[in-house]
């Protein structure tokens with residue numbers, strides 16, 4: 006009886022908390038609302054401008070954990086992190102710790118690690134001192150209350166600090182979260198690469214190609230094309246892996262890259278150029294309308310001119326999710342109609358700005 010009463014009194018997580026690049030909250034809110042809806046869930050997404058997060062409060066009596074399991078982070082475009090969340094906590098400067106401890110205890114949560122995170126903004130970075138001061142005392146109090154444990158199914162507690170007076174608690178689960186702080190993959194810029202854009206392709210590979218498959222799928226001697234290649238940041242990545250590259254662009258390519266002997270520079274239109282034979286990789290970073298780029302990719306894939314493709318869709322418009330969703334479903338439909346089996350994934354990467362990165366892999 007006592008147990009039942011304790012369980013009833015528990016604070017049930019009623020929402021999901023997602024992180025995103027500040028400025029993309031409305032896009033993530035639209036995406037999550039639509040995706041949850043297609044799984045039969047309704048709820049209300051709250052997107053605070055530039056907060057770098059979206060809070061999706063679930064209407065149903067079912068626990069939010071169930072929706073979290075169904076809505077895979079890997080399938081979302083604009084989310085950097087996905088958590089089961091508790092209601093945001095307003096804090097007073099005199100005692101920030103007590104309300105946090107009370108909420109954790111009321112939720113009955115246990116976890117193996119604690120992650121403090123903030124929006125990826127200057128205001129967020131300014132919270133580093135406060136977070137540092139709170140980290141140790143919070144850990145020790147949560148250990149004492151039995152919430153922070155050596156073994157707890159790999160679960161982590163996340164504290165998302167919107168500012169010094171507001172924190173939101175969330176829980177992440179292995180297999181459906183980003184293991185990276187804030188869901189951000191920071192990469193070091195390689196000094197010999199001709200442009201910073203190079204990091205977009207490197208990050209795409211980390212995101213879409215499992216590390217243990219790199220030697221097979223990103224292998225020396227493979228053949229690739231880079232549409233809109235100049236000055237050569239993406240080509241540089243392909244060359245680093247030992248691939249031969251057709252670099253298609255009217256603009257000039259980096260001289261050092263050309264000196265490798267692995268690059269053939271063709272001053273042609275990427276939208277009409279056709280490869281002389283089937284390639285392993287097609288990459289494309291041309292700035293053009295997303296629908297036009299997608300149509301070109303569709304042509305390549307339907308004709309099986311490459312096995313895998315990475316391309317960016319530039320999104321200078323307001324309703325980015327609508328545009329992305331239309332392009333992705335059109336592409337999936339076209340491949341399906343042509344009887345081509347493929348995996349299609351799309352993510353807003355850390356090194357992407359007003360754009361998203363799509364990866365397609367043909368399966369036969």
Ligand SMILES: C[S@@+](CC[C@H](N)C(=O)[O-])C[C@H]1O[C@@H](n2cnc3c(N)ncnc32)[C@H](O)[C@@H]1O
Nearest residue numbers: 200202233235236237238239254274275290291
């Ligand atoms: C964003 S830049 C690419 C940067 C490159 N990925 C890098 O890492 O250095 C876009 C390039 O697309 C090229 N471009 C635009 N329209 C093109 C087309 N129709 N065919 C080929 N290249 C095109 C531009 O000349 C420009 O160099």
